[in-house]
Amino acid sequence: MFRGIIDLKSLWPIGAIFIILLILPPILPRFYTYILALIFVTSLLAMSLNLVLGHGMIFQFHHGVFYGVGAYTVALMLSKTSLPMWVGFVAGPIAAAVVGLLIGWFCVRLTRLYFGMLQISLGSLIWAIVFRWYSFTGGDDGIHGIPMPPFISSLNSAYYFILIVLVICMIVLYLILKSPFGSTLEAIRDNPQRCEAVGVNVRRHQLKAIVIATFFAGIAGVLFVVLERSVFPDLLFWVLSLEIFIMCLLGGWFTFAGPILGAAIMVALRTFVGIFTEYWTLILGVILILLIFFLPEGVMGYVLEILKPQAREVAERRGE
Amino acid sequence: MLQVNAVDKSFGDFMAVCQANLSVGNGELVAVIGPNGAGKTTLFNLITGQLWPDRGKIIFKGEDISGLLPYQICKRGIARSFQIVNIFPRLTVFGNIQVAVLSQQRRSSTLFAPAQNLAMEETNSILESVGLLDKAANIAGSLSHGDQKILEIAIALGNEPDLLILDEPTAGMSPEETAATLKLIKNLASTQGLTILFCEHDMDVVFSIAQSIMVMHQGRTLIQGKPEEVREHREVQEAYLGGE
Numbered sequence: 001m002f003r004g005i006i007d008l009k010s011l012w013p014i015g016a017i018f019i020i021l022l023i024l025p026p027i028l029p030r031f032y033t034y035i036l037a038l039i040f041v042t043s044l045l046a047m048s049l050n051l052v053l054g055h056g057m058i059f060q061f062h063h064g065v066f067y068g069v070g071a072y073t074v075a076l077m078l079s080k081t082s083l084p085m086w087v088g089f090v091a092g093p094i095a096a097a098v099v100g101l102l103i104g105w106f107c108v109r110l111t112r113l114y115f116g117m118l119q120i121s122l123g124s125l126i127w128a129i130v131f132r133w134y135s136f137t138g139g140d141d142g143i144h145g146i147p148m149p150p151f152i153s154s155l156n157s158a159y160y161f162i163l164i165v166l167v168i169c170m171i172v173l174y175l176i177l178k179s180p181f182g183s184t185l186e187a188i189r190d191n192p193q194r195c196e197a198v199g200v201n202v203r204r205h206q207l208k209a210i211v212i213a214t215f216f217a218g219i220a221g222v223l224f225v226v227l228e229r230s231v232f233p234d235l236l237f238w239v240l241s242l243e244i245f246i247m248c249l250l251g252g253w254f255t256f257a258g259p260i261l262g263a264a265i266m267v268a269l270r271t272f273v274g275i276f277t278e279y280w281t282l283i284l285g286v287i288l289i290l291l292i293f294f295l296p297e298g299v300m301g302y303v304l305e306i307l308k309p310q311a312r313e314v315a316e317r318r319g320e
Numbered sequence: 321m322l323q324v325n326a327v328d329k330s331f332g333d334f335m336a337v338c339q340a341n342l343s344v345g346n347g348e349l350v351a352v353i354g355p356n357g358a359g360k361t362t363l364f365n366l367i368t369g370q371l372w373p374d375r376g377k378i379i380f381k382g383e384d385i386s387g388l389l390p391y392q393i394c395k396r397g398i399a400r401s402f403q404i405v406n407i408f409p410r411l412t413v414f415g416n417i418q419v420a421v422l423s424q425q426r427r428s429s430t431l432f433a434p435a436q437n438l439a440m441e442e443t444n445s446i447l448e449s450v451g452l453l454d455k456a457a458n459i460a461g462s463l464s465h466g467d468q469k470i471l472e473i474a475i476a477l478g479n480e481p482d483l484l485i486l487d488e489p490t491a492g493m494s495p496e497e498t499a500a501t502l503k504l505i506k507n508l509a510s511t512q513g514l515t516i517l518f519c520e521h522d523m524d525v526v527f528s529i530a531q532s533i534m535v536m537h538q539g540r541t542l543i544q545g546k547p548e549e550v551r552e553h554r555e556v557q558e559a560y561l562g563g564e
Contacts (some may be wrong), residue, residue: 175431175432175434176431176432178434178435178436179430179431179432179433179434179435180422180427180428180429180430180433180435180438181428181429181430181431182435183411183415183418183419183422183435184419184422184423184428184429186408186410186411187408187411187415187416187419189410190408190409190410190411191406191407191408191409193370193390193406194402194406194407194408194475195408195419196389196390196391196394197368197370197390197391197394197399197400197402197406198391198394198399198419198420198423198424198475198476198478198479199391199394199395199420199423199424199479200391200419200423200428201389201391202391205428205429208429
């Protein structure tokens with residue numbers, strides 16, 4: 001399954017980061033453990049969007065809805081039913097994917113900007129329902145104090161749970177991108193007309209990609225509930241969707257790990273600049289302007305661009 | 321194999337294709353000629369489903385394919401190249417052809433198998449037959465125009481078509497590249513027994529390799545026949561060959 005697509009040499013820095021992340025929680029203050037876990041959750045969310053955005057050029061403008069649906073599904077099942085806990089955890093991503101299928105089914109009929117606009121309208125509809133349906137969703141108060149199974153009830157255990165789920169999801173997403181499905185998706189991104197001409201049902205392929213992406217957004221939603229034990233309508237609001245979109249662009253939407261970097265930057269900005277001023281988005285705005293002018297491929301895209309010629313040099317030197 | 325019967329297509333008031341007729345037999349090498357704006361590309365777009373005809377029938381292997389979508393027509397055995405380079409610029413040369421091969425093998429939706437290990441033999445043999453094997457790892461967008469036009473044909477070959485449609489395969493090529501491309505087309509027709517329908521500006525090219533020629537003028541079919549018949553046709557001489 002992994003034959004030929006994972007280079008063991010390039011794996012060790014990733015392994016090193018993973019081990020550092022494993023030993024950090026007992027050392028770090030609680031607050032930083034929490035921020036790291038939040039970055040993990042947000043990274044998965046951004047990566048799920050980037051599957052369709054960066055690799056499929058599908059303008060999924062309202063990705064937050066699926067995150068919210070996943071979170072609300074698990075929250076409602078854990079707080080309102082007596083079903084086993086794991087049922088809720090599995091139902092979250094599935095519910096997100098089902099909503100993704102429904103909204104996507106309408107949206108893939110349109111292209112680019114119109115796709116995005118229809119998605120914002122349909123997504124906002126779901127937000128409005130969640131926001132208003134007090135008796136069921138708690139309305140704008142949300143749902144708080146959601147019970148968690150004991151093995152993830154402390155912050156540190158939640159941290160480890162989230163980290164492990166994130167790593168598994170990353171591996172699966174990577175495999176998907178390197179599969180025929182992923183390479184065909186990238187071909188559609190490059191040239192949908194030609195793809196149709198070589199026999200690919202472009203719309204159906206895009207719809208499948210949306211369902212997969214929304215499934216992973218649903219997993220991110222479940223992880224959010226594990227971390228926060230509460231849900232609120234802001235999870236489905238378009239502002240959050242825009243933030244996820246920016247994370248992908250910021251980190252580098254044509255790279256695999258770019259969205260993780262973007263998510264880390266965004267969460268860090270909101271947390272640490274947010275301490276000093278509530279206008280942290282002002283700083284974000286300036287960063288975005290600089291980004292558009294100087295790093296159009298995102299931070300990760302820029303880093304890879306710098307690394308590439310060096311790698312080639314090294315290879316050449318070895319050759320001599 | 322392919323029968324186009326009295327097909328019309330208009331864009332607003334402009335009749336791009338009007339009463340076009342074309343017949344392509346099994347294993348034939350057929351050319352469509354005509355001045356700029358005669359409707360050649362529109363006719364090809366009608367056959368491969370990028371456009372739908374207003375009237376008329378397009379019969380392929382005994383089945384009316386007008387009104388089908390491009391991917392459905394491709395699955396029935398017609399693959400095409402485009403006049404204006406229409407490739408996957410960010411993918412490698414190998415990846416460009418592999419997309420078509422995977423689609424042909426109905427593996428486009430396979431999720432958990434590394435794509436780079438699949439369809440290698442098929443893709444490499446196509447790369448070899450068109451002479452792009454040494455550029456397999458290059459990013460397609462960085463190829464020269466001539467190579468991109470060759471890649472156009474190679475992508476179409478990835479679908480293992482019964483009928484290959486080439487829209488001005490040598491447009492914008494240098495004389496050397498043109499000669500090489502013609503050799504390639506002839507080869508495909510003779511060694512692989514492919515049925516090929518193409519359109520082309522260069523008269524010498526067409527008359528040297530085509531077995532049957534269809535002449536279009538202002539969207540209409542003037543005549544279809546053997547090269548000698550076409551050459552002697554009075555109307556064709558007036559309209560197109562300039563009474564040579």
